[in-house]
Amino acid sequence: MTEEISAPISYLEHWDRTAPFDPPTVLGELVRTRPLVRMVYPDGHLGWLATSHDLAREVLSSQAFSHRFHTTHAPVTKKGELFPSVPIVPGGFIHMDPPAHTRYRSLLSGEFSARATQAYAPRVAELAAEQLARVREHGSPVDLLPTFIRPLSLRVLCEVLGVPSAGSSVLSDLSDSATDDEVGLDAEREAGTRAYHHLLDLVGKARVERGPDVIGRLAADPELTDREITNMLLIVFAAGFASCEGALASALLALLHHDDQLDALRSAVRDGGASGIDGMVEELLRYTSVNQFQIFRTALSDVELAGTLIREGETVTVALPAANRDPAKFGCPDGLDLGQDASAHLAFGYGVHACVGQRLARLVLAQALTALVSGLPGLALDVPLAQVPVRLKTPVLSVLRLPVRY
């Protein structure tokens, strides 16, 4: 085993995205030259950054690495400042390791299985059609974010979970406060508390009268406390909404910027409908890789990674956007090529914490893109790409407005 000796890069350097589609330049270089490098974290910790597809999979699937929040040195605020340590709450499975993680995760896996997701398909298509009607009512030009992308992502997630539409804005406010640079930590916490109490109230009601939804089914489990269920729901919402909205907006932006690829998608939809574009959705997920920062794990003991010694307690950040552009894995790593097989992408992570809602996310993307390209002939960006506001430095890449004409 060797010890890495080259100069470390700084945490903020890997965070420095400057273009809506491409990861920070430094990541593109590292994946080709030095896929495992030393990185200095915001608290001064000397850890690691992994950029290749192989290393990303190895770290994310290894039991030698922990996802427990208090083991990491990476947590930073939207502005890159150190984040105060957060206690792990009952049901807060995203920051747990097996077996505690497994218990909660297995209660949710069935809710998002292939069969369960298939059952959601007709309703997702209906919701996409309803939002398309709103877009048409508005007329061209139109901002697709408030008329289509955001309401569709929110309505699908709320219906699946069992959150009535009347209270859904409490949940989207939470997501907004987490990504808006202008919102401070205190306001973010307040939005979290409001969302928590809203969900806690719904769980209490579901204990008495159960709906045919995720909240209803979790509330039927006498072994789960209200607090555990609420925290599980909070995680599903927080992890799901911003990612779904960001992925759909970024996929559309990428298509609208690549006319030939948009034409290819149109033809595939014409020939096979939503199910005819499954492979294309994978390529869009790979290319846009919206979960761009803050995927990290910490070594529980000394461990070897690609022949290098990672010492116990050292944090490794995995750069998913770089791994998804690894030339060793993808034939067209840096371009958008809807014809290539991108099924090995890591946009949903990998290993035990891989996205639990990934089938639902794929379904939403396929149905949404199908509705838009078949329902809005002539769909095109209404402003130059440079004028589309995109938050480049948030953990989930977020497009703020998507002005189009049709």
Ligand code: HEM
């Ligand atoms: C295209 C949209 C989405 C993308 C790109 C995405 C991406 C990801 C990624 C990269 C992770 C792994 C995080 C890590 O390893 O640290 C993750 C985890 C997770 N995602 Fe998603 N996600 C999407 C949509 C959704 C949806 C719709 C849901 C809910 C229905 C969801 C729920 C979750 C949950 C609960 C986790 C944590 C799983 C665990 O810790 O076991 N995601 N997602």
